[in-house]
Amino acid sequence: MFIEGRLITAMHLPHYFIADLPPEAVLSPGLIVEACQSLQRNRQKYLAARSTQSLVELLCGVAGDWMQPEFRLRRIALEQGPGETGFSRATIAKGLDEFFRRFTPENFHALLVQELGHVRRLDGIVSTGPEEVHCRAALALGPGLLVHVAAGNLPNPAWMSLVLGILTRSAQFMKCASGSSLLPRLFAHSIYEADPKLGACLELAEWRGGREDLETALFSGADCVTATGSDETLASIRVQLSGHTRFLGYGHRLSFAFVARGALSRAQGPRVAAGAAADVAAWNQLGCLSPHTFYVQHGGEVTPERFAELLAQELIGLEGSEPRGVVPAETAARIAALRGIYEVRAAHRPDTRLWMSRDTTAWTVVLENEPLFQLSCLHRFIHVRAVDDITAALEGADAVRHQVSTVGVAASEEQQRELGALLARWGAARVCPIGRMQTPPLTWRHDGRPALGDLIRWTDVEI
């Protein structure tokens, strides 16, 4: 095992992509332009004429590989990932499994039908039933060169971007934030190894933001640019694009959850708390879909205070099986500072309570009797807020209303639909059960937009 472990650590990836080059390699605008041109040529030769079915089969096959414990690239991800990303091995393993388990032909089929109306819409001119009635048909075309600017915090948005670009038969160039290319790169390697010709239509590079010379070169040939990041990052990219380049910007979003009285029975309450803990632990709470605050309704058999306590117990358990990992001193200092202030409050207010890991900053639960939405400092620091009802919770969250991605909900079955409708009108882009906040289905409409559909240019044909 020891020797094997050393072998894995020492394993270097072949230089398929720019991001594989040693750090001292100098990137130039010329290199980027050249890479984009060869991507486009390869796309024409190897990808443009591929069938959707063959691409879906390939993606499902690759996903199957990733689910195998012995898969070489998975082992590299688990071996080198903790050092490069700060996530623990178990957190990465769980994240990989949750991501790739959704890759089934049925799920891709559902995605294609949902977004494009027809599973072969990208293959040729086809009609859905109603279209046929009206003597219409249509073809969906993806962008020739699709450029992604990926944010650094977690890998699944980057992976998903690459997957969608493969479905649209696009040549793809992904620019990763500095120091965050490992996991996207490993996925691209898995594509390359499964199908080198397809791999030749992908490029990944990483550089620190603000390299305008490289970005100008990258954006000049792009038909479509997707970007994830802060509003400022998105705005700075948008101004660099010419009028004919489509821009899909995904700004920072945040999420919270509501636990209704109906889900707080003695039997169900602990299950909801376990789901809540899983949502907090997934990717160490760093995603846009990760909860900052759990609103818990008063009046159930499990009180908000008891719920917070159960959540803390679940986080203890998860710290054993899926530890948070090491955080930089600055992050730990921030967590310690916030714990300090809540400790002071707890000493003075009976309705404020604090649960936290001993001798580490691994997890923290803060209970307050206060409906105002509270942003978390993340890394498994979760707020529980006792509220009278959903109205109080939504009033409390009003300040972040336009930034909300997901609202996790636990409620009785009949109440669930009602809450869904209420939250939809309020502005939430996604409502899902607690415990699944960080694992949206493939058909998820990213920030309320059709992720695949937005890449497409349509050609309508009237017969």
Place this chain on the structure above:
Amino acid sequence: MTSELSIFAARLRDYISICEMEPLLLEPSDDPALKAHCDAEFNGMALVLFALQCKQNPSYRRFAQARGIASAEVGHWSEIPAIPTDAFKELELSCLPAAERTRVFHSSGTTRQTPSRHFHNPESLGVYEASLLAWFRARMLPGGAAARANLDLAVLTPAAGQAPHSSLAHMLECVRREFRAAGAAEGFVFGQVDNEGAWGLDFEGVVKTIRAAVEKKRPLLFAGTAFSFVHLLDFLAVRGLTFALPEGSRVMETGGYKNRSRTLPKAALHSLITDLMGVSPSGIFCEYGMSELSSQAYDRVEVAGSRVFRFPPWARARVISPETGREVENGETGILQIIDLANVFSVLAVQTEDLAIRREDAFELLGRSEKTEPRGCSLRAG
């Protein structure tokens, strides 16, 4: 009500005077006997003060109780619970009855945030002044009264009357008084406050004073915030002005930038001061202080060229692991905790959010970790 604390305050002021009279006590010592003596002295005073504050500061008492710490059971000053600086925003951490408070210092920061509040009365201000002057003299004015008489003071903060809630403005006002008492000119104040409370500078006044100092070959001691120095240096750069201040000129700069100017790394700020004002690197010092404390730390270049901060003997800094809450090993990074005996009438043990590297019983400052409170929200909101 405060008589026991008054006795303590008098005792501490005696101790400060003794330290001033005996320079050995003001310098870090390798002599184990002397070290042990100082440790015992500090420990004894800290335990007494902790017990008194638990009696007279209800908010602090409740905090200690919630930690399960009873003053009678604490045997070493390092066990005294440190209250987070943020608590000064939410609680009235004072042993002074409301009616006796004559002065309050606020933490600086953006106006939207609730500031920390550190309450004072004439007696607590007396301790503050005794503490700050003794250590300022030791660190910024070596050479005693004679050296002071050959130096002019130039203050870049506003006069205390214009910024009544600034502990720094008060401190530099005291330093000015000190210069006056030493028979020197009382110094120049170039800081200004505009209608919105923002601090500015009388640039022309500074330049005139620098010119006069150069002409008279009389060194200047500049004291101000890092951002006021940036404003001044930017002004000089735009005008194309460079000066060579007379030898012996000094600079004391303090504090972060708080968005009041562009942010410069320490080394860049210091080399600009050297380039444009002609103050040699060995004449530039950083001060570390805050409204929640009554003592300050000053840095100087010690072993291996790193700038190391030290508090006076009546205050101590510990670098604490944010993970475990325990003191880190030498050379490791953590958050600063200060035990300041001069905080007689508030809370002696304060947990800051500043990151530092432990250098034996001193520290190297890394700065404050930015609180990433995303847009529109803060702990205090609502």
